Amino acid sequence: MSIVLGHTLLVLTTLLSFGIYKYRLGCLSQNRTRNTTVEKVRGIQLDKLLDGLPTAIMIVDKEMKITCVNEACEQLLGCDRNKLVGKNFSELQQWSRCLTDKDLKFSLPPRQIEFTGQNGEKVNVSLETRPLMRKNCREGTIINFRISNNETKYELLEQTFDKILQQMAGGVIVVDSTGRIVLNNRVAEEITGLPSSSMVGKPIWDVFPKDEKELVTLQALKKGEAAGPAEVQYRLNGKDSYLLVTSDVLRNREGQVSGAVTVLHDITELHRQQELQHHQEKLAVIGQMAAGMAHELRNPLTSIKGFAQLLYERLEDTKNKEYLDVIIQEVDRTNEIISNFLILARPSSHKRENVHLDRLIDELLPLIESQCLLTQVELVRNLSPELPPIKAQPDQLKQVVLNLIHNALQAMEGQAVRILTLTARWLEESNEVLLAVRDTGHGMSEKVLSQLSIPFFTTRSSGTGLGLTISYRIIENHGGRIEVNSQEGTGSEFRIYLPVRAPGQIH
16 A cells, blocks of 8 residues: 555646746756746745655656655655755765666666664665656656655554554454444454444444433444443344443544444453342352241141141041141142252352262163153263263262253153254363253243242242252352253253362361
C-alpha cells in the first residue's frame, strides 16, 4: 500500500513540479526579463502545493543546479532551502556519491541508500528520480526521497499490533462511527461463531441481536465516551452466552469520534459457577432444615410403624391387613425421604474405600439390562477395563448411577430410537475417572438445564424433584462434579467426573 501511495505522490509531484520548475528557472536565468506579478503569484501557489506533500522533493536543472526544494526535503536534509537553491547538486557530498550525472538524465527506480542525519542518526532513504520533459527535451530532474525507516517502523508496529490483538484473552471488535465492523480478533470469532470475513462490513447489531439502545458499543458512540463494563446475555453460536462488555471511542486528529473499540469477555462459565454456588447455598439451608426435622419426624414415624406392625400380627381381617400394609409402606417411603434429606444436610460418616468404577457398573448390569429389556431400549457399553481406583462409598455411587439411568429410560419413552450408552474411561491429563450416561430421548431446553440442581424441581407429575439434587450432592461430597449436555429432540448426556485421588482424603 505504501509503495502504491509513493508512486501516486510521485506522479502528482511531477505535474506540480513542472510548473514550479519553470518559474524557478525563470528567476535564476540572467537572460530572462523580470516575471510578471501573475507569474509570481502562480509560483507561490505552486510552492505551497509542493510544500503540502508529505514526500521530500528536490528539483535540479540540466546543469545539475538545484532549482526547488520543498519543506519535507528541507527538514530531511536539515538545511535552509534558500541556502540550497542555486547550488550544484555535486556540492551535497552525501547525495552526489549516490547519484551521478547519468542517473539524473533517466528515470531511476527506487534505490535504498543510507545517510547521516543532522543529529548524527543513520537514516535509510528510498531515492527515486524522474526527468522533467518539455516536448522531447529534458529540462531537469525531480528527485524524490522517502524515509525507509518510517516504513519499516510502521510495518513493525502493524505486525506487533496484529500479534497483540490476536493474543488477547478477550474478544476485540473495532467499529467505525456508523457502527460497522472494520476489525476483529480471533477470540471475537470464537465467541460469535462467525469468521472475520462474515463480520467485517456488517453493522454490529447484526452480529449481536439486541435492541440497538442496549448495545454497549452504540452507547459509547452516542455519548462520545467509554461505556461499560456491562454483563449482557446473548444468543450466540446456537447457545446462550453471558458476556462482560466494555467499549471506548476512537478519535481522529480533530478530536471527532471516528469509531469505537469493544472488548468482550465470555463469562458464561463464571455465570454457571455462580448459579451453582447459589444452588449449593440453597442446599445448605435445606440440609440444616432436614437435620432439625429428621429427629422430630422419625420418632413419631417409628411409633406409627411399630403399632401398625403389632396390629397386623393381631388382626385376622384380610382387608384391614391390606390397609396396614399401605401404612407401613408409606412410613418406609417417608423414612427414605428423610434419609435423602440427611444426605443433603451433611456428608455421610461412612468410611470410603477403593472403588473400581468399571467393576461397580458390572455389578449393576443385571438390573440395568432388565430395565432396558422391559422398556425396549438398546444398551451400549463403552467401559474401559481396569480403571484406576477412586476413594468412594460404593452404595452412594450406585444410587447416583441408577438414578441417572432411570431418568434416561423415562426420557426415551415414546421415542422411535432408544439407545442408552454407558461410557467409563480415565482422563490422564486431569487424573479423573469419567462416567457418562447418554440417551436418545426428548432432550432438555436451556431453561430446564439451568434448574436441574434446584431441589424439588421436576418435569414429571409423579417426581419429587430430589433425585438429581441428591446425585449432585453425593458427587460433590466425593470431590467430583456433574456436567450436562442436552439439546431438545436429540437427547441428553450426563457426565460424572471423579478424582482418582481426592485432595485431603485420609481414608
